[in-house]
Amino acid sequence: MKRFTLLVLLAALLAGCGDTPVPAETTVPEASAETTEAPLPTFDFEGIALNVLAAESTAYIGYLDVAEQTGEVLNDAIFACNRAVEERLNIVIEQTLEGASAANKTAEALIMASDHVYDLLSLTDRNAFNLAVQGMLLPYDSLPNVDLTQEYWAQGINDTLRMMDRYWLATGDFNLSYYDYTFMMVFNKQLADDLKLDNPYALVNSGKWTLDAFSKMCIGANRDLNGDSKMDDADQWAWSGAYQNIAPSLWVASGAQSIHKNDDDLPVFTMGSDSHFTEVFMKIYDIAFTRGCYHHKTDTQSITALPAFKEGRALFQTTSFQELDGEYYRDMTIDYGILPHPKWDENQAEYYSHVAGGRLFVVPVTAKETEMIGASLEALSRQASEDIIPAYYEIALKSKYTRDDESAKMFDIITDSRIYDLGATIWTNQIRSGFIMRMMKDGSNALASEVEANRAMVEGELQKAIDGFKAQK
Structure with a gap:
């Protein structure tokens, strides 16, 4: 996982903590644009919609997009990430939210009926797996423009989910439920x-x-x-x-x-x-x-x-x-x-x-715009690694969770493995x-x-x- 020193990230967070010193060398996943990865290609999908069914839950972050900026760190990072992807690909992310159980039922019903309404559907991991078993999903490794070897894909989790050397299911940095359940x-x-x-x-x-x-x-x-x-x-x-x-x-x-x-x-x-x-x-x-x-x-x-x-x-x-x-x-x-x-x-x-599971965004076999879907998933995961994951850490490091300078290193250890x-x-x-x-x-x-x-x-x-x-x- 990419890293950078915490001087910038933690200075503001710890400034209000009295005599608490700002650490000089502790590290967390990188938020800067400095990266060794090749630049993502820019596409022009002529403004078509990426239609997403996502889950609304108080137990974890199951949504993909947010409607507007609110001033809350994580919300605004998700907003910025998705708008950047929309601009890069010339697409529009259209998200429908349902409760977690309802989203499972809707997704399964649509896929079983071969009714193409959504390009991406959010399901509990075991529900998604069952649909993969039945041949109702397009494997991630069959999608154009997806490179699962990149570090912004959860390679360890994805390798475990892999069956018969096919990545029927996968998750990446855009999917925060897999951080929530760590x-x-x-x-x-x-x-x-x-x-x-x-x-x-x-x-x-x-x-x-x-x-x-x-x-x-x-x-x-x-x-x-x-x-x-x-x-x-x-x-x-x-x-x-x-x-x-x-x-x-x-x-x-x-x-x-x-x-x-x-x-x-x-x-x-x-x-x-x-x-x-x-x-x-x-x-x-x-x-x-x-x-x-x-x-x-x-x-x-x-x-x-x-x-x-x-x-x-x-x-x-x-x-x-x-x-x-x-x-x-x-x-x-x-x-x-x-x-x-x-x-x-x-x-x-x-x-x-x-990691005790999470939601998985799956691609139904009925999907038609696979080049756009693949490019969107790759761009979302890459952009999330630069925008969303550092913000998620900031929330975690900002009084909700930790109160000492050692915390950042512990978070690295916990999430890196x-x-x-x-x-x-x-x-x-x-x-x-x-x-x-x-x-x-x-x-x-x-x-x-x-x-x-x-x-x-x-x-x-x-x-x-x-x-x-x-x-x-």
């Missing part, structure tokens, strides 16, 4: 100081932020604040977070996957045969339940445990960019920092960040939000028996996809 950890800096813990930032920077280091910090962090001799909602916890997210965030961070792909670039359910996955899962279970570090709740997703961090009663919390902008963090007064999830051990070269696990996204209903979430809810470590109990169901779903893609070759 997971990280937050930590309470005052509690860390009170507990005399190692500096988490120093551990990350030295490559020593591992599951063992995380476990060591968690042990002894619980406190029975109300003195009733039991740990409950009123007490201090080492770690909290929605239990459908804690396990995949940590196994992805440890370099494990619930589904791999074989030599034919097709999915294989490997949880039962992957010794590393089993070892990682058992370590997660040990920290969460054997050692009792996790604020375990049994409501639908352990959501009632989340306010503990905002109230200063949790040392760590697993969360996402989207959640950081939600009610549990808004107007929070405690001083906190942001970290990637810990890696497996010091031999692991990188930190990895779990975003990883997609097919069992926590495309097949989340079967795996992550299926038996894994149930195990976390029940505090169970019976991984082998759960895998075997669900194997036929999971492999049956994978086989449907395999058959669908093979039929299109």
